[in-house]
Amino acid sequence: MAQTVTISPLTRIEGHLAIHTEVEPDGSTGRFKITQARCEGEMFRGIETILEGRDPLDAQQITQRICGVCPISHGLASCMAQETAYGIRPTRNGRIAQNLIFAANYLQSHILHFYHLAALDFVDITAILNYNGNDPTLSALRNWVQNALDKNLAFPGAPFLPRYEVKQYLNSDESNWKLINSYVQALQIRRLAHEMAAVFGAKLPHSTSLVPTGVTGEITIERVLAYKARLTQITEFVQSVYLPDLLTAAAAFGHYWDIGQSYGNFLSYGAFRMEENTGENLLNFFPSGVVIGGRFQPLDTQKIREYVENSRYSSPSNLHPWDGQTKPAPSKGYSWLKAPRYDNQVMEVGPLARVMVTYLGPGNDARKKEIEDTLSSLSVPVEKMNSVLGRHLARGLEARWLADQCVRWLNELELDQPAAADFSLPRQGRGVGLTEAPRGALGHWLTIQNYKIEHYQCIVPTTWNCSPRDDQGRAGAVEKALEGTVLEDPAQPIEAGRIVRSFDPCIACAVH
Secondary structure (H helix, E strand, O other): OOEEEEEOOOOOOEOOEEEEEEEEEOOOOOOEEEEEEEEEEOOOOOHHHHHOOOOHHHHHHHHHHHOOOOHHHHHHHHHHHHHHHHOOOOOHHHHHHHHHHHHHHHHHHHHHHHHHHHHHHOOOHHHHHHOOOOOHHHHHHHHHHHHHHHOOOOOOOOOOOOOOOOOOOOOOHHHHHHHHHHHHHHHHHHHHHHHHHHHHHOOOOOOOOEEOOEEOOOOOHHHHHHHHHHHHHHHHHHHHHHHHHHHHHHHHOHHHHOOOOOOOOEEEOOEEEOOOOOOOOOOEEEOOEEEEOOEEEOOOHHHEEEEOOOEOEOOOOOEOHHHOOOOEOOOOOOEOOOEEEEOOEOOEOOHHHHHHHHHHOOOOHHHHHHHHHHHHHOOOOHHHHOOHHHHHHHHHHHHHHHHHHHHHHHHHOOOOOOOOOOOOOOOEEEEEEEEEEOOEEEEEEEEEEOOEEEEEEEEOHHHHHOOOOOOOOOOOHHHHHHOOOEEOOOOOOHHHHHHHHHOOOEHHHHOO
């Protein structure tokens, strides 16, 4: 007999997400299989409506408030949409400085996701009680946990509990100790990444320096050196801690190469401009493109549509974002997310999508070889990337690529040259800003009339991934990845949590 298994709220993500699944006994194994899944975004914000009637230059600040984890993505998408609408281009220094801010935000986000959001699904925090070494951090944590247990406390203020009480954690004390120690180190590394972004971004999480054509402030040797000093430490952490820890988890949970498959359709808008230009199909460090049925296609954003049959909106279905509407209907559907589709296909976006577009698209030979070599060292074929572990590995690869590229961008800066250009606002115009947030494809569509914002629409990464069923009843990418998953114990559905967190949902973005 089918039963409902609900995870609400799904913890260790940004925002309010509920997962409802129907499960049935899986033959004679005593386990249970998910037969149907439903992702519910549980709040409404309406930032697109707030933007209407505002000065266009307010947009890059207001849209950053969509998210505190990936605000730079929204700020840059808004600046790029304005550049298109104004008919202007970034300066060389402005483009590079924006890239450096953006890369720092990416690095902190990927490190945040693995250690502070996802790793706790794999690490057994109780292993710290067996620690008898000399590391002061681990010793202090052991004493703290033991004291909490002695007093029958629930680890006050800890991110480790509550958790699922299952046997599916790392079974080596040494491996658990290493990742627990890395968890603590990652807190400091994330702080350094925020500081690094603030060197050119003025402040984080919401930068005040982002403007169309570049950034406010000057490019000075002091700023370059301040950024570089932090980058050196972050690069060392990525190479010697983050990537080895990823491989430790992959080796211990090898069956997760076969768990969490979405449709296998991937979309990337491309990110980190490598030319002083704006609009669509730019030369980007992360390339744009689409993979459908295992084949690469160039990106064509005219093929994007949003559906609302199961969404809490009264606007018409099948609208391109140029025509999109934000009309809440609380009693309708089951999610505050719309259901975007590309060429009538359900797409996955995010690090895995970017890596697959890189791998299957033209060029990028060095990165393709690194993908192949890494998978070969794990004895995993590239087809297994569509999985929980594939998404984690993709983030690690991106972190290494970006850390290395930041050195090149720093060397390309021209000291004392302008980091932005003067421009005038047109009476009317429209523009699109396409980029990649850490969690995937991000688009802003802007229309200006009488010097004010007439229309603004965003489609953000988690709208793609956690979308509800569309008008044809097709499950979104996360819903699809959950369906068919076998649960050892429906009362402790850790498998479902691992799958959803591998997408790194940001529901605040998705219900913007």
